Amino acid sequence: MTNYAEHSPILVAIDCIIFGFDGNDIKLLLIKRGFAPAKNKWSLMGGFLLPNETLDEAANRILKQLTGLEGVYLEQLNAFSAVNRDPEERTISVAYFALIDIHKYEKQISDQYHAEWFLLSQKPKLIFDHDEMVALAQKQLRYKAALHPILFELLPDKFTIPQLQNLYEGVYDTVFDNRNFTRKLLSTGLFVKQAAKDKSTSKKGAFYYKLDKRKYKVKQAAFLNFVPKADKFL
């Protein structure tokens, strides 16, 4: 450790791994890069850190730029720093992952960036180390969701329990016993049953639930163990 003189400047970028859920599947929002290097290749949405903003601010700015959304779930994932990860200049990138309600984003904005939602299983090859970022984000999503109630960030205000189960099954790529799943979920006391039903997926209809926001905030930090044998999936 020496003084500050003569340290080669290094560019600092942010990349966002944006997850959405369409009611059936987990999806990833990708853009077609409009500039060199790697023009027209699929990529995560990203940008550079500006002189007077923090990384969190930059990530929020970049997310809003693409989706029009503010105040969504955003979490710093990891800084990626392989020496030649960006062929143009030495750049490190701090990856953030975001969970958004896919129905809320503004399509016309994301059209500017030629953005598309991809199933994780049908994700194209991405530029630089973005595949690695996505893989880590997926791992972190599984890890975190096994312990903490975060997947609700992907759902609209009102959602049904079968929807929620779909979501969990998508994240862990497996099936859960619906009786055990429901019981565990409701036993947290996080959910408020609504009078109305969602009849879009069955004749009988499934009751809507809302999150109890108060309790939700309190239990963010608690270990809830929604996922049976969670360590098998990590």
Next chain:
Amino acid sequence: MTNYAEHSPILVAIDCIIFGFDGNDIKLLLIKRGFAPAKNKWSLMGGFLLPNETLDEAANRILKQLTGLEGVYLEQLNAFSAVNRDPEERTISVAYFALIDIHKYEKQISDQYHAEWFLLSQKPKLIFDHDEMVALAQKQLRYKAALHPILFELLPDKFTIPQLQNLYEGVYDTVFDNRNFTRKLLSTGLFVKQAAKDKSTSKKGAFYYKLDKRKYKVKQAAFLNFVPKADKFL
């Protein structure tokens, strides 16, 4: 997101939160800064990212510089980026936390940096945002250690169960029931009992154990739940 031209360069630093365990208490290794700004103030050990190394490499380099140790437990914690966190120049810092066997580090090296081990409860005020880094590292240590077997990184090859319990009690600042603790620990099958005893802390002596390195690697990813009601401590 634009092209690469004219992005203000930002310095990239690394800071290491170094934890050790002396058999009784968790300690933190701090240095007295030998250069401006904040000369002679207590600080984490840090340095700048060099053009041809990754962040992980830089963290390892910095750690070795201070302790002489290589191959120790080191984990990227978070990137800190408040705009004025460093008064000299715009610098973001990627914090790493390290777990080392306090008996293995080379004192003469750390003497060069005027390094000292501090009890967490007696930590002096640190420069910049280093207090925040330490707080986050402590939180992450509790979080991780509640779920994964990592605290062994702080112990020598051979250790006793009472030592281990001391360590856990130090991390969570509480006391555990020794019967339940021992049973849970041994039920993992991670430990190999040695013939010899450590007689330094009692007349009866406590048996040494070693980690089963094979099983240890396998179970790194498993949830082990060593800490009763772990969510109370997070």
Next chain:
DNA sequence: CCAAAAGTGTTTATACTACACCCATGA
């Protein structure tokens, strides 16, 4: 022989898992 730390078992309560049938409804 006694102080000080190490080591050990049992009981109870809670949480998890496996498992299968009835319900409501629109077509």
Next chain:
DNA sequence: TCATGGGTGTAGTATAAACACTTTTGG
């Protein structure tokens, strides 16, 4: 009426928590 998805209960097992006494041995 029937096909489709939604909703519910129980019994067995495993895990966790609470709890106190005996063992060893150096001084």
